[in-house]
Amino acid sequence: NAETGVSASEIKLGITLPLTGAASPGYNKIGDAMNAYFKYVNDNGGVYGRKVTLIQKNDEYSPQLSIAKTNELILKDKVFALVGPLGTANFTAVHKSVGIARRGVPSLFLNTGFSGFGNKKDFPTSFTILPSYAMEAKIAALFLKENFAGKKLGLVYQNDEFGIDALSAFRNAGVKFDVSIPYTSGTQSAATAQTWVSQLAAGGAQVVLFFGVTSATAPLLAVAAGAKYAPQWILGSVGSDPLTLRALGVPVAVLNGALTLAGNPSPNDLNDEYIKVFQDINKKYNTGVAFDDYVLQGMNVGLMTVQALRAAGQNLTRRGLVRAMENKGSTFASVAYSPLAYSKTSNIGHTGYYMAVMDATGDRKPYGGSVVLYTTDSGNGPVVKSTFKRPAIPAKGLPTNS
Amino acid sequence: MADQATVLSVHNLSVNFGGLKALNSVNLELRKGEVLGLIGPNGAGKTTVFNALCGIVTPASGTLALNGKEVDWLKPHQLARKGIARTLQGVGLFPDLTVSDNVMIGAHRFAESGLIRAALGTNTRDENLLREKAQSALERVYVGSVSDRRADTLSYPDTKRVAIARALVAEPDILLLDEPAGGLGAQDIEWLNSLINNLKQRTSIIIVEHHMDVVMSVCDRIYVLNFGEIIASGTPHEVKNNEAVIQAYLGAHSKEKK
Amino acid sequence: MQKVIETLLIGLTTGSIYALMSLALVLVWRSTRVINFAQAGQAMFATYIGFEISSRSGIFWLGLLFAIVGGALLGAGVDYFFMRVLFKHANTGPAAVVAPVIATLGLLGLIRSVVGLTWGGEFKTIEAPASTDGYTIGSTTIPFSALNALIIITVSIILIGLALLFQRTNLGLALRASAYAPEIAKLAGIRTAQTRTIGWAIAGGVGGVAGMLVTSNNFLSPYSLDLLLVFGFIAAVIGGLESMVGAVIGALVLGIGLTFILNYVGTSLVFIGGFTVLILVLLIKPDGIMAKGKGRRA
Amino acid sequence: MSGLAVTRLNVSHGAIHALHDITFSVEPGQLAAVIGSNGAGKTTLLRTLSGLKDASSGAAQWENREMLGVKPEDLVRRGISHVSEGKSVIPELTVKENLVLGGIWRGDKADTAQAIEEVVELFPRLGERMSQSADTLSGGERQMLAIGRALVSRPKLLLLDEPSLGLAPLVIEQIFQTVDHLRHKLGLTVVLVEQNAMSALEIADIGIIINLGHVVATGKAKELIDDPALRAAYLGY
Amino acid sequence: MRKKIAFFILLGWALLIIGDRVDELRVYQGAQIAMYTIALASIVLLTGYSGQVSLGNGAMMAVGGYSAALTLNNLQTPIWFAFLMAILVSACFGSLLGAAAARLSGPYLAGTTLALAVGLPAIANQFSFLGGEPGLLFDVGFPPERFGEEFTQYKWFFWIASVIALLALFITSNILQSRFGRTWRAIRGNSLAAELAGIHSSRMKVLAFTISSALAGLAGAVLAMTISLVAPGAYSLTLSFALVTGAVLAGVSSLPGVVLGGAILVAIPEIADALAGRFGNADSLNNYLPGLITSVLLILSVIYTPNGPGENLRKHLRKKHAH
């Protein structure tokens, strides 16, 4: 077998992600979680006898470093494929400069919700995993209409592709916000959050949507608690990991009752078969690391990677992997409830969300008691209530597909 | 002497620093080809007169005339073009430039090529011209042999010579020397005397100096400042024997010495 | 009107925290003529110490005490083991101006890595020593809590203490003399090396206070004090690096200015807003608002 | 002897050997004038004696204790004050602060205040400028301030490097008188470096003539003045 | 002068040959080095010569990068024109900033430029035509076909970057050796004396800022080319600090040093990674060791070669000479 990064005994994969730096908290757990899962698979015979190894490179969330490190991964370490790279600007830059498509390097399961990557023509070898921010906003918009009609609405959003994607989706859906506050990404100080709260309160917002990262959600909620400002919170999927929020000093009392868009089950839900398996692997192979949304995401990317590698067959090639994603990707087992949209014409992964509500312990439960899943696309398609049944996790979490 | 043209005159110059009247209605006149001494106790305002002439301090009042024509007070960088050069009471060389580069700075007004030619490297002729001028100025003060050394490796007397060369290279009509003899030994002082005597053929000079031997031997006329006011003026002989000047500045001791 | 008052109150607290950092920077500048970018790192390290102590003992004040002592020791250590060597070697040439800046940037990276290795990159929080609930006046809750009041009081006490130290005591004079002209200070019998180390220690302690107070209202990570450093520095520059009162005024101007921008214009303009405030101040007074007239040039 | 004794002192600036085997001694209460042309090594000698510069070999003792290798700030505590060349004042401080600085090490505020009063008596001009920042002073005023600061330290051995530089004749005269006066009144030992050879030797007890880093003559000041050969070669008149 | 031109042509020739012999990763790194070289030259000119300390070169690079990208994307011009626009726009910007900067001294200037470095990239978020956080694509296109199949994209970047860097260095070195360079050093040494010698020091300082910004802007455009993108994240404060670091390591006042500085900046992360790899696989160690090593390297070199390795060499030689 002459394919780059594949030998008789090993498959080399690579990922760039912020391991240090202001953007690193949370995300820096993803690589280790993937590695833990791969080790587990390797201990159980690997993929057709080959061990899967993952090389993590720290890009500190800087596009320039992402490129340098991806070049190292591809040209020096000679990895077979990229899995789970993070960051929108980062991957945009990497894709163009490194020439991911031109070199035919598969880049699976991009950890970003930027809808622009869903363009199969421009990104023929790349595949997303998360539902896009646009999908999220469309689903949130429907939810607002159905549940909070007539209430005064507030929106705080990160002023980049993340929030803006969402903003235009809201506009298209005809949702008008009485108070709308954009903010620049990066660590937010308590003072910044105080100005948000005073603006939201002054505008009388009764329902507040937040589209940003946890390090911004946390001060917002904490400050709001201090100011005794208690609207109905609706948090986007990105900035709502309860464990992280609590670690950041958000009082549980504030979280209680807050709504959040979610794709995965709660990482504490031991009734979920995926969660159970992943938690066990985490205990053994990622000892001492708390099992949260980030670890869950890492494990799940690992699970999907192994399925993709298997689907590509014994004679592993880059083209074969891309082909396998197109042909069989939609059937892969994944922890998220929504269907996967991979096909010959689509490189889009999950397509939907459900509404969850946080409880007094900071855990998250489906809103209304059971998961009500909505699916949609990033464009003008309708939002529909889905009846999709998630495939079961392979026995012991070890895929046997082909 | 009276028939000599006035090249620089200052009328009614006053300078204040906060509440301090550093100069109070000072009148000065420098005639062509003469050496004018400006003396007075420490803090009398001598350097301040130079500073006002050079645009380093802003006068509260007063007018300036060059060659009989009244002009606005100058900015420091305009001096060179008006044909005025000044040395500083400290030495004021550029420490990490070579001696030759130090002096070339003084000659920049002779350069013709602009930034573009400099960028393309077609300014060789200019550079050579400046370098030649610098070298001959250095030779004039007998330090031509050190032109490639960094200025901060020179001995003290040599730095003073280079500072004078940098002033001379601009071919000034008026030269302002602030304590040129300060810190020099006897031989160097002798040399300085002769240099000044040579220079006054074509340059008019104002010199601020505490070294009475120098002042008395090179100056044609002397103004004496005290507390920002001119308390006496005249030939060296007149000034030396002026009772007020002895009281304020020279001290009784000076009379016994030659 | 209410919004204006709220904005002012928020700005005041923000400004007081910037003030602590800019004070620390001014202290080091005045005692060593170095802009110490490692100050953020030192403060962070001290805060981690404070975090350990306060989370174990449950007593914030004990943590604060340890943060101050730890920050002071670290500051002294940085000067003793690091700046002294640096000044022995890097004292000539054009690099002499930038070398200390670069060195402190390197030190910032070093401390940050050490902190990362020791405590990891996860966010930590410190239990606030006072209520973060805003005071309620009549029926409205204002964005000003007991914690904010505490911060402002602490800053005032530190400022007054430092001002007295510098202007009224011989130690203060010795600190200034050692910074401006070490050789002359030595000839006057001042142990300049020790004196400067004391200066660094005081700054380190103040930095520790800044870190603890910021963190009690926010969270701690190896990067969480970076912004504080940038704004603290800008505040110090606005105030004129020579003056401690200036540092505080600069910080308040910046804190309040930025909060107004946040509240009335939007977050994306905050950084540019900071820059604009700075440029405006410096165009009017190039050496900061507290600058004395320029000294004589010749 | 208990004064200042310098034996076979050698000092280099990198490759430049600035002082060669300098040997001389000054009795307590004496005033020694060190004379030499530019670059002779006078400043280097004083800087070595005050601890600012390291010697490469030799010995120097003050009151029978070694001075070489001792830090300047410790030498101050042994009564040695150095007024370095070129108006050594701290421009960023006020005149008053510059003066107070000299007294800090003794930790006696009242005595420092007293010493400052004495200095002001000596240089009334400083009294008028007390709260002004030192960088506004004229060249001569700075020189006065530098000497004043050294006196506030209440030294026993005063090292003066060209105190007359840039001063008006009257003030120079005054400073020499002052030095003379201080010496008699306080029993100060003084090493005075001067280019102004005549004035210095006139008040000095002994003279030390240095040329190119070598001591070329030492002896009673009066004798040096009267030696025609020395006059011609080194004293410049 | 002839010699200098010949030297630069020879250097270009050598680069061409080297570019053909090494693998693609090295070619990419070569392009990065060329980019850093230009950026460092801008610092040498500004700080090493005119004595103005700027911590905001990243911001200047951003101005250049965005101007080039906007030109290329909106006007569909040839690449060289985009680079030219980068130079022009950043020069204009630099002269404005320089006018303010000329009034500021040392740390005040450093503070102002630092604020700029923090603030300016955030503007991209304010105006949608600047592309926000994800930025704008900057695509100089594929290498011309006549270079053949083997000619990779990175080699193309490397060629363009090298030619630009050589030209920039040629021009910069000429300016620094002319009376302009001399004047800047004079102002840095003693601005009052320089003014008295007829130099309009504030105007010269503005000029230094202008030229330095032009160079930085050019470097910013080259950076945009090598990463195919302009985005706020690419011109971060980290970049500004890295540049100052590179300048100090290379010797702030030595123009030839910039090539070395560029190489060091590219090499440091790789060296640090390699060293970290040797210390085993403990995760937190792996994450923080590169940073640790970089910082230690930085600190050691600032302490022991504050004016760059060149200065140490010169001192060493001088000592030998003296004995």
Ligand SMILES: Nc1ncnc2c1ncn2[C@@H]1O[C@H](COP(=O)(O)OP(=O)(O)OP(=O)(O)O)[C@@H](O)[C@H]1O
């Ligand atoms: N920028 C300034 N700010 C405040 N006071 C000043 C300033 N410049 C000069 N002075 C004061 O003005 C007076 C005159 O100073 P100037 O330097 O002109 O004296 P000078 O005659 O040159 O003395 P010297 O012979 O000692 O050099 C002094 O008392 C000085 O303290």
Ligand SMILES: Nc1ncnc2c1ncn2[C@@H]1O[C@H](COP(=O)(O)OP(=O)(O)OP(=O)(O)O)[C@@H](O)[C@H]1O
């Ligand atoms: N820091 C230094 N580095 C190198 N050489 C020096 C240094 N300081 C002095 N020198 C050299 O040492 C010799 C003695 O210098 P020194 O300053 O002691 O002379 P001086 O007698 O005080 O002269 P002046 O009357 O000019 O003050 C001179 O040759 C001088 O060039």
Ligand SMILES: [Mg+2]
């Ligand atoms: Mg004067």
Ligand SMILES: [Mg+2]
């Ligand atoms: Mg001397």
